[in-house]
Amino acid sequence: xxxxxxxxxxxxxxxxxxxxxxxxxxxxxxxxxxxxxxxxxxxxxxxxxxxxxxxxxxxxxxxxxxxxxxxxxxxxxxxxxxxxxxxxxxxxxxxxxxxxxxxxxxxxxxxxxxxxxxxxxxxxxxxxxxxxxxxxxxxxxxxxxxxxxxxxxxxxxxxxxxxxxxxxxxxxxxxxxxxxxxxxxxxxxxxxxxxxxxxxxxxxxxxxxxxxxxxxxxxxxxxxxxxxxxxxxxxxxxxxxxxxxxxxxxxxxxxxxxxxxxxxxxxxxxxxxxxxxxxxxxxxxxxxxxxxxxxxxxxxxxxxxxxxxxxxxxxxxxx
Amino acid sequence: xxxxxxxxxxxxxxxxxxxxxxxxxxxxxxxxxxxxxxxxxxxxxxxxxxxxxxxxxxxxxxxxxxxxxxxxxxxxxxxxxxxxxxxxxxxxxxxxxxxxxxxxxxxxxxxxxxxxxxxxxxxxxxxxxxxxxxxxxxxxxxxxxxxxxxxxxxxxxxxxxxxxxxxxxxxxxxxxxxxxxxxxxxxxxxxxxxxxxxxxxxxxxxxxxxxxxxxxxxxxxxxxxxxxxxxxxxxxxxxxxxxxxxxxxxxxxxxxxxxxxxxxxxxxxxxxxxxxxxxxxxxxxxxxxxxxxxxxxxxxxxxxxxxxxxxxxxxxxxx
Numbered sequence: 027x028x029x030x031x032x033x034x035x036x037x038x039x040x041x042x043x044x045x046x047x048x049x050x051x052x053x054x055x056x057x058x059x060x061x062x063x064x065x066x067x068x069x070x071x072x073x074x075x076x077x078x079x080x081x082x083x084x085x086x087x088x089x090x091x092x093x094x095x096x097x098x099x100x101x102x103x104x105x106x107x108x109x110x111x112x113x114x115x116x117x118x119x120x121x122x123x124x125x126x127x128x129x130x131x132x133x134x135x136x137x138x139x140x141x142x143x144x145x146x147x148x149x150x151x152x153x154x155x156x157x158x159x160x161x162x163x164x165x166x167x168x169x170x171x172x173x174x175x176x177x178x179x180x181x182x183x184x185x186x187x188x189x190x191x192x193x194x195x196x197x198x199x200x201x202x203x204x205x206x207x208x209x210x211x212x213x214x215x216x217x218x219x220x221x222x223x224x225x226x227x228x229x230x231x232x233x234x235x236x237x238x239x240x241x242x243x244x245x246x247x248x249x250x251x252x253x254x255x256x257x258x259x260x261x262x263x264x265x266x267x268x269x270x271x272x273x274x275x276x277x278x279x280x281x282x283x284x285x286x287x288x289x290x291x292x293x294x295x296x297x298x299x300x301x302x303x304x305x306x307x308x309x310x311x312x313x314x315x316x317x318x319x320x321x322x323x324x325x326x327x328x329x330x331x332x333x334x335x336x337x338x339x340x341x342x343x344x345x
Numbered sequence: 346x347x348x349x350x351x352x353x354x355x356x357x358x359x360x361x362x363x364x365x366x367x368x369x370x371x372x373x374x375x376x377x378x379x380x381x382x383x384x385x386x387x388x389x390x391x392x393x394x395x396x397x398x399x400x401x402x403x404x405x406x407x408x409x410x411x412x413x414x415x416x417x418x419x420x421x422x423x424x425x426x427x428x429x430x431x432x433x434x435x436x437x438x439x440x441x442x443x444x445x446x447x448x449x450x451x452x453x454x455x456x457x458x459x460x461x462x463x464x465x466x467x468x469x470x471x472x473x474x475x476x477x478x479x480x481x482x483x484x485x486x487x488x489x490x491x492x493x494x495x496x497x498x499x500x501x502x503x504x505x506x507x508x509x510x511x512x513x514x515x516x517x518x519x520x521x522x523x524x525x526x527x528x529x530x531x532x533x534x535x536x537x538x539x540x541x542x543x544x545x546x547x548x549x550x551x552x553x554x555x556x557x558x559x560x561x562x563x564x565x566x567x568x569x570x571x572x573x574x575x576x577x578x579x580x581x582x583x584x585x586x587x588x589x590x591x592x593x594x595x596x597x598x599x600x601x602x603x604x605x606x607x608x609x610x611x612x613x614x615x616x617x618x619x620x621x622x623x624x625x626x627x628x629x630x631x632x633x634x635x636x637x638x639x640x641x642x643x644x645x646x647x648x649x650x651x652x653x654x655x656x657x658x659x660x661x662x663x664x
Contacts, residue, residue, distance in 0.1 A: 192632065193593075195590075274514040281507065312524055
């Protein structure tokens with residue numbers, strides 16, 4: 027077995043941070059999970075460093091090329107810091123520089139959606155796509171594009187906030203980030219939480235409502251996905267509606283970025299074809315054929331690890 | 346007076362082609378207009394060459410740097426040919442190479458929207474913008490971005506078909522190019538033609554209907570602009586509605602491309618603040634403040650010559 031290179035991938039989520047040792051083949055060979063409290067940036071750096079030392083100690087012979095961070099916000103052009111992430115304490119903080127300095131290793135920071143797209147482009151089943159567009163449909167909607175295996179950037183270290191296409195405008199609802207009548211307000215996990223709750227209020231004897239009560243909480247998007255996969259028609263209809271909205275988004279992104287593959291990832295993609303099929307159907311129905319005829323639609327293949335793998339992948343790509 | 350450089354700018358429109366001698370200061374010093382019949386590509390080249398010789402003969406001392414073409418379709422990456430333009434005979438035809446070869450001059454081809462944006466960035470009143478986004482609202486909707494004075498490309502020699510943001514999707518109308526429920530179907534000159542005609546059918550005694558009958562034709566977008574500028578409330582309401590839709594588009598483009606200036610150009614921009622104000626208001630109401638607070642909205646300044654000037658400008662930029 028030939029010796030592989032490795033990088034540390036740090037995926038900063040809203041609730042927790044995942045840190046892994048990732049091989050240059052895209053395999054996660056060791057991982058830790060850190061739940062952040064209301065810590066200051068220096069304390070966060072300390073916790074991350076502790077986990078990295080722990081991982082490195084478990085693999086003393088791994089040749090470590092660097093440390094890559096996936097950040098849930100806009101990235102400054104130096105790829106060392108970002109802002110407007112879910113963790114205000116890390117806004118404009120030189121996180122990559124600090125952690126890299128502690129270990130004497132190259133360090134970079136990438137937008138987390140961009141990182142996930144990069145992971146799919148380097149290690150996913152569609153890694154041979156020339157222009158790969160990833161729709162990460164989770165709590166929010168992220169969109170990332172790689173061209174010839176490299177992230178394509180329009181602004182903020184990714185495609186800006188391309189997931190928040192304005193659809194209904196001032197006739198619509200605000201999304202959790204404050205824009206109004208956007209795709210996220212209609213078709214994200216967050217939107218589906220609201221749809222599920224309103225439905226359960228109206229139909230308290232529905233399988234969805236009963237399922238949520240069994241868990242002693244309100245119904246949310248994950249219940250909709252499970253219920254739909256179990257055949258519940260109401261839950262399937264909700265996913266079909268969300269899929270149609272995402273399909274309008276997919277057609278728009280296709281007409282701007284001309285991808286040859288569009289991947290559906292993120293938490294909602296657990297619904298599989300129940301979400302992907304209405305998405306693809308609507309995109310092909312609405313979009314210009316000169317773009318859509320070149321597009322293949324598929325499910326992303328790296329699941330929840332895409333962000334962490336992609337955070338490490340930027341090190342393999344750039345150092 | 347110091348000797349200036351010049352370039353030929355060719356702006357290929359649907360109905361006619363404008364050819365001008367443009368100074369490196371952005372001034373058009375000589376111009377011709379050619380109406381194309383159903384000519385073959387070779388005959389088109391002949392007509393363009395004739396006009397260029399004519400222009401050059403009128404300015405024998407002008408130092409000619411090259412010939413730039415603005416093409417109403419997608420541009421191939423070599424900047425020498427394009428496809429899916431309004432003139433099928435020129436699809437995939439090496440127009441720039443042929444015309445450049447005839448005169449022994451450098452020649453390039455740029456998407457016409459990209460050319461117009463480049464003209465505004467090099468010679469317009471907002472030429473100092475770092476990231477300038479031009480909305481060209483004419484028969485269709487074109488969008489172009491320059492970053493630090495250079496065209497920013499996502500696909501097809503421009504921002505793809507970014508004007509055709511899918512809004513209503515399969516619940517909406519098709520646009521003239523065949524996508525469904527897109528911004529062009531709601532807010533372009535073409536859409537406004539339809540809105541005006543439906544209104545005049547319903548209210549045949551309206552000033553707009555009377556005006557159109559005086560001209561012996563159906564009401565169109567230009568009538569709406571004129572009537573609105575004369576104070577007609579119905580026409581103003583139509584423009585306000587179109588402006589709101591364009592504002593949703595502007596917010597979307599702002600969130601992807603992070604411009605610092607958004608210019609409204611194209612034929613509909615003759616309506617001035619009657620279109621720009623509702624556009625800006627809706628964009629600021631719907632869009633994320635972190636993008637919109639950095640944006641200044643303004644009217645484009647080069648009018649109908651932007652395409653021709655920008656076609657020439659690519660020569661000053663690239664040769």
